[in-house]
Amino acid sequence: MKVVTPKEMAVMDRHAVAAGTPSIELMERAGHACAEVIKVDLDEKAQIIILCGPGNNGGDGLVIGRSLIEDGYTVHLFLTADREKLSEDSQISLKRLEDKNIPIRTLQDDADLEDLSLIMKRATHVVDAIFGTGLVDKEIPASYNRIFDLVNDFDREKIAIDIPSGLRGDIGLTIGNGIFADKTIVIQNYKTGCLLNDGPDYTGDTILIDIGIDENSIPNEKYYTQESDLKFPQKRKKNTHKYDYGSVVVIAGSKGMSGAGILSIEGALKSGGGLVTCYVPQDIYIPVVARAPAEALIKTYDCNITSDDIKHDRKKVILIGPGIGRAKNYSFILEHLLEGSLPVVIDADGIHHLAVVVDSLKESKTPVVITPHFAEFSKLIDVPREDILKDPIGYGQKFAMEYQVVVVLKGYRTMIFGTNGEIWFNSTGNPGMATGGSGDVLAGMIAGIAGQNVNLFEAARAGVFYHGKAGDYYAEHFGQSTLTAHSIIESLKYVLK
Numbered sequence: 001m002k003v004v005t006p007k008e009m010a011v012m013d014r015h016a017v018a019a020g021t022p023s024i025e026l027m028e029r030a031g032h033a034c035a036e037v038i039k040v041d042l043d044e045k046a047q048i049i050i051l052c053g054p055g056n057n058g059g060d061g062l063v064i065g066r067s068l069i070e071d072g073y074t075v076h077l078f079l080t081a082d083r084e085k086l087s088e089d090s091q092i093s094l095k096r097l098e099d100k101n102i103p104i105r106t107l108q109d110d111a112d113l114e115d116l117s118l119i120m121k122r123a124t125h126v127v128d129a130i131f132g133t134g135l136v137d138k139e140i141p142a143s144y145n146r147i148f149d150l151v152n153d154f155d156r157e158k159i160a161i162d163i164p165s166g167l168r169g170d171i172g173l174t175i176g177n178g179i180f181a182d183k184t185i186v187i188q189n190y191k192t193g194c195l196l197n198d199g200p201d202y203t204g205d206t207i208l209i210d211i212g213i214d215e216n217s218i219p220n221e222k223y224y225t226q227e228s229d230l231k232f233p234q235k236r237k238k239n240t241h242k243y244d245y246g247s248v249v250v251i252a253g254s255k256g257m258s259g260a261g262i263l264s265i266e267g268a269l270k271s272g273g274g275l276v277t278c279y280v281p282q283d284i285y286i287p288v289v290a291r292a293p294a295e296a297l298i299k300t301y302d303c304n305i306t307s308d309d310i311k312h313d314r315k316k317v318i319l320i321g322p323g324i325g326r327a328k329n330y331s332f333i334l335e336h337l338l339e340g341s342l343p344v345v346i347d348a349d350g351i352h353h354l355a356v357v358v359d360s361l362k363e364s365k366t367p368v369v370i371t372p373h374f375a376e377f378s379k380l381i382d383v384p385r386e387d388i389l390k391d392p393i394g395y396g397q398k399f400a401m402e403y404q405v406v407v408v409l410k411g412y413r414t415m416i417f418g419t420n421g422e423i424w425f426n427s428t429g430n431p432g433m434a435t436g437g438s439g440d441v442l443a444g445m446i447a448g449i450a451g452q453n454v455n456l457f458e459a460a461r462a463g464v465f466y467h468g469k470a471g472d473y474y475a476e477h478f479g480q481s482t483l484t485a486h487s488i489i490e491s492l493k494y495v496l497k
């Protein structure tokens with residue numbers, strides 16, 4: 001399933017119209033499909049306020065109103081702009097309402113707002129059809145901000161159409177304030193703004209509706225990961241042994257951070273890795289051996305380790321970074337690993353050290369994946385975090401293609417950037433996972449999966465998906481507060497089969 005920017009959505013809409021579906025028909029389909037979703041929660045006592053803006057998002061609201069009224073529900077329709085300012089299709093939808101003698105009020109002054117707030121006291125639902133994907137980045141008039149505040153104070157169900165008003169559909173940031181919806185009915189495809197930055201906090205739960213627009217009519221390579229898209233887990237052949245399932249090398253840990261490697265080992269083993277060897281500095285060897293799973297081999301190394309030292313024909317992938325700290329210089333090791341032939345996963349402080357030798361990525365012939373969060377990525381590419389937040393897709397895609405490295409940019413909806421420009425938005429995970437060590441588990445999982453003859457890009461997509469799914473499993477059963485990195489490891493057995 002594709003994820004689109006508002007501009008891409010507009011092009012898809014135009015293609016649908018050019019292919020023979022009039023735009024008013026698309027609006028009818030959108031409005032009726034949204035009404036069907038809304039009706040599921042309504043009973044005979046429901047009173048629904050629908051706030052309709054000047055553009056086609058408002059037009060969707062008018063169609064929703066007509067559909068609900070025809071089914072006998074009590075609906076209060078409000079226009080937030082003068083009738084003359086409505087888009088062409090909204091004018092048609094308004095006329096269809098008026099032809100049925102359905103009343104609609106315009107919010108013009110303080111008295112109208114007062115009226116709205118009185119009706120809100122007895123309403124059960126507010127539908128936000130004020131602005132959708134056509135919101136442009138210019139100051140929103142104060143009159144709208146007052147409406148947004150009123151809606152946000154409404155303590156019953158708030159349903160946004162396509163995208164909550166005030167939220168930018170491209171980057172998931174608001175222009176001034178915006179409407180916090182409980183639920184957003186997304187038309188046809190997720191917009192990037194639903195998934196980035198504050199988008200998920202504004203949209204609430206999301207429900208996708210299909211109005212028959214062809215997502216393949218544009219050359220867009222942004223996708224929303226579904227489990228069926230993954231090429232892992234694969235069925236195991238009977239005639240196999242542990243070396244067929246990836247011998248993973250983990251270079252991890254430093255004094256004070258001896259647990260990081262253990263979490264990565266467990267991530268690798270519990271995602272099916274056949275054999276894991278963890279290299280740790282001499283000074284933490286004993287604590288790591290004492291706490292590591294019995295299945296893992298623990299070895300020591302010094303800072304001159306090269307990929308030849310750890311190379312063995314049965315080793316399949318190397319993970320470097322969790323808990324290695326910044327005190328020692330790892331640039332030398334990284335350069336050697338990148339010159340080698342085994343796939344490399346670089347995580348955490350490994351990314352800090354990579355910054356010094358970042359150009360070696362361009363020379364490297366071996367597949368590499370890096371797993372930064374936004375702060376680590378900002379340091380690596382030397383761009384302020386605030387600038388990246390305004391264009392995370394652009395920066396992630398540029399780096400992945402220029403340096404030929406798979407980038408896993410971690411967040412609520414982690415993005416996986418392929419070296420060919422492809423982008424996958426992960427669809428699993430929850431804020432309970434914002435807890436120390438959960439990144440170490442993820443890095444171990446990606447390495448563990450890559451070791452099972454899965455290419456690094458596929459391993460990254462699958463690792464991120466099942467890491468999030470395990471976190472969701474735990475949160476569903478026990479809540480988010482007690483979720484730890486170990487909860488993710490322990491939940492993997494329920495979601496990865």
Ligand SMILES: NC(=O)C1=CN([C@@H]2O[C@H](COP(=O)(O)OP(=O)(O)OC[C@H]3O[C@@H](n4cnc5c(N)ncnc54)[C@H](OP(=O)(O)O)[C@@H]3O)[C@@H](O)[C@H]2O)[C@@H](O)CC1
Pocket residue numbers: 010013014023026027028030031053054055056057058060087130131132133134135136137138139140141161162163175187
């Ligand atoms: N065929 C289709 O296209 C389909 C589209 N569909 C629906 O249409 C929605 C997109 O509709 P849209 O393009 O008309 O934009 P929309 O979000 O209603 O806003 C535009 C209005 O807002 C105004 N405005 C903008 N920025 C502003 C600001 N900062 N501050 C103040 N005002 C601002 C702008 O005014 P202007 O800036 O032009 O003066 C204009 O009046 C989409 O989300 C989906 O719901 C579905 O029905 C399926 C088929």
Ligand SMILES: Nc1ncnc2c1ncn2[C@@H]1O[C@H](COP(=O)(O)OP(=O)(O)O)[C@@H](O)[C@H]1O
Pocket residue numbers: 348373410411412413414429430431432433434435436437438439440441442467
């Ligand atoms: N708010 C959030 N919602 C969902 N997942 C999150 C959230 N915050 C962090 N995560 C996930 O948790 C992991 C944290 O990794 P990282 O930031 O490297 O932390 P650490 O180094 O403490 O392990 C990532 O996989 C990230 O996607």
Ligand SMILES: [K+]
Pocket residue numbers: 057128129130131132160161162163164165
């Ligand atoms: K809206």
